[in-house]
Amino acid sequence: xxxxxxxxxxxxxxxxxxxRLAPGALRAAGLVxxxxxxxxxxxxxxxxxxxxxxxxxxxxxxxxxxEEALAGIDDAVITVGGDCGVDxxxxxxxxxxxxxxxxxLWIDAHPDVYHPDTLPSGAFHGxxxxxxxxxxxxxxxxxxxxxPAQVILAGVRAGDVTERDYxxxxxxxxxxxxxxxxxxxxxxxxxxxxIDLDVLDPEAFGSVCYPEPxxxxxxxxxxxxxxxxxxxxxxxxxxxxxxGPADDRETxxxxxxxxxxxx
Numbered sequence: 342x343x344x345x346x347x348x349x350x351x352x353x354x355x356x357x358x359x360x361r362l363a364p365g366a367l368r369a370a371g372l373v374x375x376x377x378x379x380x381x382x383x384x385x386x387x388x389x390x391x392x393x394x395x396x397x398x399x400x401x402x403x404x405x406x407x408e409e410a411l412a413g414i415d416d417a418v419i420t421v422g423g424d425c426g427v428d429x430x431x432x433x434x435x436x437x438x439x440x441x442x443x444x445x446l447w448i449d450a451h452p453d454v455y456h457p458d459t460l461p462s463g464a465f466h467g468x469x470x471x472x473x474x475x476x477x478x479x480x481x482x483x484x485x486x487x488x489p490a491q492v493i494l495a496g497v498r499a500g501d502v503t504e505r506d507y508x509x510x511x512x513x514x515x516x517x518x519x520x521x522x523x524x525x526x527x528x529x530x531x532x533x534x535x536i537d538l539d540v541l542d543p544e545a546f547g548s549v550c551y552p553e554p555x556x557x558x559x560x561x562x563x564x565x566x567x568x569x570x571x572x573x574x575x576x577x578x579x580x581x582x583x584x585g586p587a588d589d590r591e592t593x594x595x596x597x598x599x600x601x602x603x604x
């Protein structure tokens with residue numbers, strides 16, 4: 342049994358198109374095959390920047406609501422966002438359930454390891470992975486963070502000097518587009534798969550807030566994900582479609598990608 346957890350949060354992004362993430366989450370969630378669906382009633386106001394983090398008050402409340410929703414689900418969960426911050430509670434829950442055996446496969450064009458002190462915009466979606474590793478905004482940092490040895494980044498092709506320095510210091514395993522297969526080699530369960538759709542090449546999938554050229558083609562990612570064993574949870578995030586009719590090509594990508602997840 343699989344439940345889709347839709348979290349239409351957008352306040353973690355600083356993009357001018359960030360509000361598109363809310364309807365994008367609802368649209369994407371409807372494309373994911375599932376036995377049940379739950380939508381978290383997140384706040385929709387922009388919130389206030391505090392302690393270097395944009396909309397921190399809203400994010401804290403949305404996290405609480407997401408945790409509450411997760412507590413009532415016994416099935417495997419595919420979380421659909423929304424900005425990358427929607428995956429904070431699901432990954433923390435997977436960590437609590439599976440302990441040090443859990444591997445998190447972070448598939449994203451960006452490493453998401455900024456800190457409130459290094460990201461002027463304060464956009465939390467750029468800090469999510471670092472927060473999961475125990476170094477983020479205090480109200481959002483899990484009591485039992487991930488260990489760097491549990492995390493593999495795949496498809497990364499962006500990031501500034503502060504992020505690169507953090508990646509070096511922590512020894513996180515990072516694979517770009519050219520060697521992305523290496524990120525999947527030898528990965529055994531339990532594994533949690535986080536997918537930011539900006540990992541895809543914008544020529545093939547452009548409805549994201551921060552497209553980065555030179556990304557993965559959908560078929561390549563779908564094949565890699567489908568071959569994984571021991572997947573215990575997953576997320577598809579950062580779908581930000583323009584208003585109007587859905588793009589049939591992008592709709593097909595989301596459906597095929599979600600269908601490939603071996604849950």
